[in-house]
Amino acid sequence: MSSTRKAAAAAATALPDGPRPRPGGDGAGSSGTYSVLDFLTDGENDAAGRQLVQLFSGYLYTPVAVAIVELGILGRLAGKALTPEDIAKDAGTDPDATGRLLRAGMAVGLLSGDEDGRFRLSAAGERLGPDAGRLGEMAVLWLEPIREAMVGLAEHVRSGQQVDPAAPGGFWDYLGSHPGEAVKFARAMGYATSRLPAALDAAGYRPPAASRVVDVGGNRGTMLAWLLKALPDAAGVIFDRAEAMATAPDFLGAAGVQHRTELVPGSFFNEVPEGDLHLLSRVLHNWDDKSVRRIVANCAKAGSRGGSLVVVEYVLPAVPEPAAGHLMDVMMMVLYGGRERTLEQHRALIEPCGYALREEYPVGAVDGGQPPLRVLEFVRT
Template sequence: MPSEISGMNAGDREATRFLIDEALSYVYPAALRAVAMTGVADHLANGPLTVAELAGRAGVHEDNLRRTLRLLATRGIFEELADGRWGLTAIGQPLRADAPLTARPAILMLTERSLWQPTGEMEQVLRHGVSAFEDLFGMPFFEYVARDQQAATAFHSGMAAFSDQENAPIAASYDFPAAGTVMDVGGGQGGFLLEVLRLATGLEGVLLDAPHVVAEHRLDVDEVKGRWRLSPGDFFTEVPAADVYMVKRVLHDWDDDQCVRILGNCRRAMAAGGRVLVVDAVIPAGSEPHQAKAVDVLLMTGLTGRERTEAEFARLLEAAGLRLSRVIPTGTVLSIVEATAGD
């Protein structure tokens, strides 16, 4: 063994160092969640503070805060000034709850225990091929979210914040019809539908989601007044008639059979000449980094869904009586997968 160690070259040492650093990576989102939960960034909105001042305002332990800030500063989120005070960097500004495009709810959703804990059971998922969620929480993910108010708030607020920075560019990437009805299937609080209605001023909008979700809608805005309605319901059971269906960040939550049910309901209700727009990540070929590859593993450990390639979307659509006509890039992580009637 000593001879083997002494024979290690610089490449071996670098590879070992890299893997150890990768194994420590979970510490960063834990620290990010801690400062988001305690509102540390909010207290820096008016400028830098000493650690003592910041700890006092946030109600946290001074020395442990210093150590946490020091860690997150290595990722460029906080910075220590020459006089010893700490401030937010430009990258750190979205940690504030009042930032124009706050990342705080998305961070709290992604690090909430309903998503965090199953990832720690990935060995079980690899061995048995099923999500670890039910073993940990005693029920499927969405049933748990419907029953647990803290998890529900984290999930729905987080998904809205997750989407806020992408909704406008995605809406602008598609040439919507001049008139007709557009339905946002599983549209959450309606952030994406709002952006579509702002751009496509001749369209009427419908927001379809569970009753407790649409109750928190954000469509009550003067510029789209009178052009939308709510449709509380279950997209697995029935989807009302429309000209364009938008299914954004929905299919990746479900397995193939469940996706075919959702898409099939859209196909049966779709008006003549109608379209289905699946707005989801399309996993590219190759080994380049892509956010969808990380989200895919998150889904693998906690839900029944997955991120998909273009070929996988084509098979889903065909099984639902639809035909993939084109994939439209949007300048975001997501693409628009456009489908028309298959016959």
């Protein structure tokens, strides 16, 4: 790691001088939870000051939460109260360092403690536990290469060097050599997609008619399951890396569509299974323009004239505005060498491969805000 990254990593884990965590508390936001807002003086404690101090507080909070998740502490505390020594013995960690981490876990609202020196999960901690469901799965998104890439953001902006996620040591190489982490990542991606079907229903979106739907890079098949329910006479295919589909059988079985679905391992850079509807749900933003053309061309080759290509992405606004897609764009840049794109940029890449834009559907609006996602429906020409 470079000196710049080491300095940033150190800043991420060092507590500054000043107010210390207050004891007690049962979750983030309670009166017992440490708050970076304690650093604000009366003259600074306005909306802009609070926004700025919270903006930089992630370097304090996130590493603590990630360490607690990675070390399996949440699972060890499920339904019980333990001392640092108990946890350290079971987890194979240093007792003193474990105790310090647990106290930091209290400060960020994941744990609570008692006068006997035992710790238990707070209400927030229970939401991240092993039986908590989707939020617990999302917590494992911050794998080591993702953290490393984001810490190096300023360095990347200085150099502008293109990231190759398929290169030795790249993100896909990491997942290939860490199958356990690959399964965790697949689950996190499944959670990230889990709200999309409800958002599509809320937006009134209905997919184009099809008899064979191919979910390209489909992970566990969240979107495919929704499509097959909307198209009751269609068969489905999930096409992805084998490790990415590890949780697909259970998910598809629970959704009641496993008997209509085939799992096909492979690389979309080589070929794509035939079908009359190909889905690319948050796949293209992982890749540079040249790779996108190759993926889409393979879909076109496997598609039929009049068939459909459905693309789901964070489509960037034509005029810059504070949209979530711009944050995703930065992550794509440093992790994959990919990018988020405007509608016109999508069309410029996809239409020369043999498609024409048929319709654009905004989805995912929350509390009256701008919808962060778009469904781009293309027809095979």
